[in-house]
Amino acid sequence: MAIDLREQVQIDYLEDALLQQHRIRMGMLRLDLVHPLVSGNKWFKLKENIRAARVAGKDTLLSFGGAYSNHLHAMAAAAQAFQLKSTGIIRGFHGKDLPSETLQQCREMGMELVYVSREEYSKKADPSYLSGLQEQYPDAWLIPEGGNNEAGFSGAGTIAAYIPADATMVALPIGTGTTFCGIRQQLDKGIAMLGFPVMKGGDYLYAELSAQIDPGQDNWMLETAMHFGGFAKHTPELLHFMNRFYAIHRIPLDFVYTGKMIYGVEQMIRDGRIADGSHIICIHTGGLQGNRSVQAQLSYTGHNH
Ligand SMILES: *Cc1c(COP(=O)(O)O)cnc(C)c1O
Numbered sequence: 001m002a003i004d005l006r007e008q009v010q011i012d013y014l015e016d017a018l019l020q021q022h023r024i025r026m027g028m029l030r031l032d033l034v035h036p037l038v039s040g041n042k043w044f045k046l047k048e049n050i051r052a053a054r055v056a057g058k059d060t061l062l063s064f065g066g067a068y069s070n071h072l073h074a075m076a077a078a079a080q081a082f083q084l085k086s087t088g089i090i091r092g093f094h095g096k097d098l099p100s101e102t103l104q105q106c107r108e109m110g111m112e113l114v115y116v117s118r119e120e121y122s123k124k125a126d127p128s129y130l131s132g133l134q135e136q137y138p139d140a141w142l143i144p145e146g147g148n149n150e151a152g153f154s155g156a157g158t159i160a161a162y163i164p165a166d167a168t169m170v171a172l173p174i175g176t177g178t179t180f181c182g183i184r185q186q187l188d189k190g191i192a193m194l195g196f197p198v199m200k201g202g203d204y205l206y207a208e209l210s211a212q213i214d215p216g217q218d219n220w221m222l223e224t225a226m227h228f229g230g231f232a233k234h235t236p237e238l239l240h241f242m243n244r245f246y247a248i249h250r251i252p253l254d255f256v257y258t259g260k261m262i263y264g265v266e267q268m269i270r271d272g273r274i275a276d277g278s279h280i281i282c283i284h285t286g287g288l289q290g291n292r293s294v295q296a297q298l299s300y301t302g303h304n305h
């Protein structure tokens with residue numbers, strides 16, 4: 001059976017005083033709305049993995065993540081939608097605690113949850129550990145943490161097709177950078193790419209991304225200062241910004257990825273680091289399910305999944 005999950009993609013153009021002042025057209029590519037069950041960039045990384053699993057004759061998707069993993073959440077939903085089984089290898093014992101809401105939802109979507117110690121989890125990319133897992137789960141298609149394999153990379157590249165040809169810049173948040181590199185490979189070189197690492201010390205990504213991106217496609221840069229204290233860390237200022245952004249534009253942002261990116265884009269416009277007259281497409285990579293842990297501080301329901 002061919003993959004048939006129609007992708008619903010829209011671009012919402014924003015209007016406010018800052019953009020007007022700088023004559024900037026700024027559109028939000030709403031990957032958070034790409035599918036009612038599977039959200040954001042994770043869908044794009046998963047779809048080619050599902051295809052590959054089918055070709056290999058596997059009936060289960062198996063991958064790795066922490067208690068708040070957007071990737072596992074998306075994988076559970078995708079597996080359910082395509083009538084595949086799913087197994088999540090979860091970092092850390094959760095003993096007597098109830099699993100996070102993210103993991104509870106994964107379980108409701110049919111995912112088998114396997115808790116492993118942090119020590120065992122740290123072997124998640126070791127070839128010998130993986131071949132042991134494959135023996136234990138012979139019918140599983142193994143996907144690395146975050147969906148970051150060849151299929152994930154090429155699937156992410158298909159996002160480039162949704163960027164309008166007259167855009168001058170594409171902005172998106174960066175975790176591992178797989179989505180960024182996948183798009184950079186496929187996108188017209190004339191369109192600049194601007195990435196916002198969401199963890200502290202993101203400068204190491206320059207070397208890592210350079211190794212994955214064709215030198216001919218080198219029209220890209222990173223802004224590494226927008227981490228707000230580190231991965232999944234936040235400040236009152238960030239949450240306030242997200243609430244205000246929602247009040248103006250009616251677009252929900254998540255606090256781990258898209259909130260930091262949009263904050264950064266606006267800051268760079270204000271600082272004159274993005275040229276007046278630009279046509280920027282910001283990629284809403286989804287992740288709204290992760291807002292549950294800050295829900296009390298948000299003026300909107302951040303999870304549409
Ligand atoms: C996982 C994730 C990212 C990061 O994607 P990478 O390909 O690892 O860089 C960005 N945004 C959201 C919402 C995510 O869930």
